[in-house]
Amino acid sequence: xxxxxxxxxxxxxxxxxxxxxxxxxxxxxxxxxxxxxxxxxxxxxxxxxxxxxxxxxxxxxxxxxxxxxxxxxxxxxxxxxxxxxxxxxxxxxxxxxxxxxxxxxxxxxxxxxxxxxxxxxxxxxxxxxxxxxxxxxxxxxxxxxxxxxxxxxxxxxxxxxxxxxxxxxxxxxxxxxxxxxxxxxxxxxxxxxxxxxxxxxxxxxxxxxxxxxxxxxxxxxxxxxxxxxxxxxxxxxxxxxxxxxxxxxxx
Amino acid sequence: xxxxxxxxxxxxxxxxxxxxxxxxxxxxxxxxxxxxxxxxxxxxxxxxxxxxxxxxxxxxxxxxxxxxxxxxxxxxxxxxxxxxxxxxxxxxxxxxxxxxxxxxxxxxxxxxxxxxxxxxxxxxxxxxxxxxxxxxxxxxxxxxxxxxxxxxxxxxxxxxxxxxxxxxxxxxxxxxxxxxxxxxxxxxxxxxxxxxxxxxxxxxxxxxxxxxxxxxxxxxxxxxxxxxxxxxxxxxxxxxxxxxx
Numbered sequence: 001x002x003x004x005x006x007x008x009x010x011x012x013x014x015x016x017x018x019x020x021x022x023x024x025x026x027x028x029x030x031x032x033x034x035x036x037x038x039x040x041x042x043x044x045x046x047x048x049x050x051x052x053x054x055x056x057x058x059x060x061x062x063x064x065x066x067x068x069x070x071x072x073x074x075x076x077x078x079x080x081x082x083x084x085x086x087x088x089x090x091x092x093x094x095x096x097x098x099x100x101x102x103x104x105x106x107x108x109x110x111x112x113x114x115x116x117x118x119x120x121x122x123x124x125x126x127x128x129x130x131x132x133x134x135x136x137x138x139x140x141x142x143x144x145x146x147x148x149x150x151x152x153x154x155x156x157x158x159x160x161x162x163x164x165x166x167x168x169x170x171x172x173x174x175x176x177x178x179x180x181x182x183x184x185x186x187x188x189x190x191x192x193x194x195x196x197x198x199x200x201x202x203x204x205x206x207x208x209x210x211x212x213x214x215x216x217x218x219x220x221x222x223x224x225x226x227x228x229x230x231x232x233x234x235x236x237x238x239x240x241x242x243x244x245x246x247x248x249x250x251x
Numbered sequence: 252x253x254x255x256x257x258x259x260x261x262x263x264x265x266x267x268x269x270x271x272x273x274x275x276x277x278x279x280x281x282x283x284x285x286x287x288x289x290x291x292x293x294x295x296x297x298x299x300x301x302x303x304x305x306x307x308x309x310x311x312x313x314x315x316x317x318x319x320x321x322x323x324x325x326x327x328x329x330x331x332x333x334x335x336x337x338x339x340x341x342x343x344x345x346x347x348x349x350x351x352x353x354x355x356x357x358x359x360x361x362x363x364x365x366x367x368x369x370x371x372x373x374x375x376x377x378x379x380x381x382x383x384x385x386x387x388x389x390x391x392x393x394x395x396x397x398x399x400x401x402x403x404x405x406x407x408x409x410x411x412x413x414x415x416x417x418x419x420x421x422x423x424x425x426x427x428x429x430x431x432x433x434x435x436x437x438x439x440x441x442x443x444x445x446x447x448x449x450x451x452x453x454x455x456x457x458x459x460x461x462x463x464x465x466x467x468x469x470x471x472x473x474x475x476x477x478x479x480x481x482x483x484x485x486x487x488x489x490x491x492x493x494x495x496x
Contacts, residue, residue, distance in 0.1 A: 014496055052338065052494065053334050053337055053338060053494055054494060054495070054496075055495065055496050069338075069493060071340070074338060074339055074340040074341075075339075075340045077338065079335065081331045081335055083331050084331075085330065085331035085332045085334065085335035086332065087267060087330075088330070089267050089270045089271060090266055090267060090270065094263070094266055097259075098262075098263040101255060101256060101259030102256050102259060102336075102339050102340065102341050103339065104255070104340075126270065
């Protein structure tokens with residue numbers, strides 16, 4: 001299966017600061033890939049480059065075989081921004097109806113995604129009157145609407161209670177099993193176990209790209225959190241030693 | 252351009268307004284209060300209210316729409332909804348036209364109410380047709396809207412966006428001929444006034460309310476006003492890049 005996302009030597013500068021100093025990686029199609037790393041490490045910048053809203057200095061980003069952000073991709077890629085990007089002064093349903101018109105999907109699909117993110121009770125209340133977690137879910141619902149082939153989710157489970165987090169991960173797994181590719185960023189390591197592949201980033205560099213199992217095996221750490229800390233101590237460049245199926249090697 | 256998305260955007264903007272009844276009330280009530288105030292401020296000034304009252308009906312929508320749209324668009328930028336829209340199959344023109352339709356409807360309501368009060372209750376006399384005054388008011392609202400959309404690109408905060416009103420709009424208001432006929436200004440200012448779109452918007456209104464018809468000069472005014480609107484919209488479109496730093 002060809003890679004769903006291919007990033008080559010991507011360099012991005014934001015406000016004069018080099019955020020991504022030439023990162024290269026591949027994201028497998030049909031799998032859930034976790035993008036992990038401390039906050040301020042460039043995860044959101046990488047995600048914005050993948051959905052084509054980030055001005056990049058150099059390098060290429062290819063998404064589903066096309067340059068990132070090109071018009072045909074706009075109905076094939078679902079994007080969840082880190083801060084909920086829904087209209088706070090509209091109800092959840094009004095928001096979704098607007099996005100549904102843009103994507104050309106019918107109203108029935110609106111009810112389906114409301115059910116998926118468990119907002120049926122709150123669907124006719126304004127977003128601004130809802131909790132942080134409910135806002136995130138409303139925003140997530142807009143990303144699910146068009147049944148995209150690729151979903152790029154920037155911290156979808158931030159501020160959610162454990163029960164809901166588990167439910168959403170079940171939804172993500174379900175989407176992946178029906179062929180959707182997911183790239184999910186997080187700064188909490190305990191979500192990594194839900195992923196097929198992990199991309200660990202630190203200060204704009206790729207620290208490791210491998211499955212959770214092979215990371216554990218390699219570092220011999222008792223859990224992923226400590227495996228990650230160990231990789232940080234080792235620093236980049238030590239991850240080319242046969243980390244298994246993925247070969248998104250760093251520079 | 253996609254009519255489905257244009258109309259969906261217009262409906263969305265109107266829904267946002269509907270959820271904010273206080274803003275709607277201000278859009279409708281404030282011009283009525285101000286024009287009433289103006290009548291009594293100019294109580295002893297023979298003929299003054301008669302001269303400015305009619306054109307004022309058409310100038311209010313310009314000022315208000317400038318404010319409302321620059322804040323609304325700034326909100327789209329700062330809350331991330333604009334970035335989200337830019338990743339969707341929506342053309343910039345869909346968004347701008349959607350805004351245009353929504354605010355034209357609001358401006359029409361505003362202009363109808365304020366003209367009814369001005370012409371009906373306050374005794375403002377329009378020599379020409381009051382329908383034409385309302386139509387010009389809508390055109391002015393669209394001009395204010397497109398200037399507001401453009402100006403919002405230069406504001407980082409809502410506080411800055413509000414400051415753009417005195418910066419973009421007040422000088423035009425001073426120079427358009429409303430306060431002092433333009434030929435009584437310093438010659439340099441009169442020259443400058445030719446470069447400002449509100450001058451033409453005001454001139455057209457003055458012709459209809461005082462002379463009774465647009466005439467050839469008024470037709471030129473309308474063309475310039477509409478042209479400035481289109482130009483400002485095109486400039487606004489260039490301030491909506493899909494990619495940002």
